[in-house]
Amino acid sequence: MKLTMKYVILYVNDFEKSMDFYKGILQLPVKMQQGTYVEFVTGATTLSINTRKSVKEEIGLDVPEASVSTQTFEVGFVVEDVPATIEILREQGVTIIKEPVTKPWGQTVAYIADPDGHYIEICSSVE
Structure with a gap:
């Protein structure tokens, strides 16, 4: 079996704060955005963010709150x-x-x- 890492997704609480941080402060270009799911251009591996709420509602994963x-x-x-x-x-x-x-x-x-x-x-x- 050969595995290739394609992306990492960080679950976030405040979408706007996270977008300001990754796009604004770190200046990562947006590769793709669908609602609160965003992929940033970071080289061979894509860094993504999505809200905890969206992951729970749309994907059905039991994501704990950020405590x-x-x-x-x-x-x-x-x-x-x-x-x-x-x-x-x-x-x-x-x-x-x-x-x-x-x-x-x-x-x-x-x-x-x-x-x-x-x-x-x-x-x-x-x-």
Whole structure:
């Protein structure tokens, strides 16, 4: 069996806040939108959002409300200059979870949060 990752969907509470964050602040181009389901252009793997309400009503998945206090995964974006990107995001009011640090393997990483608290890694490429 060969699996290929096509997309990741984040379930969000406030559609407008999430659109402002991903389209406005992170400047991700919209690939496709159908109601509250949106796909963003992010390279080989598509990042999508959809409201929890829509997933429950239209798909029938039992999605819990966003009262989770811990995260179990992260979404990562590679940038050329991690510290400069973090400063731009800070100026726009984005929550910075971890300031940029250089890991022993040479990669610089920092963490931010989206409006629903999803962890987003902002990192340099691994050389």
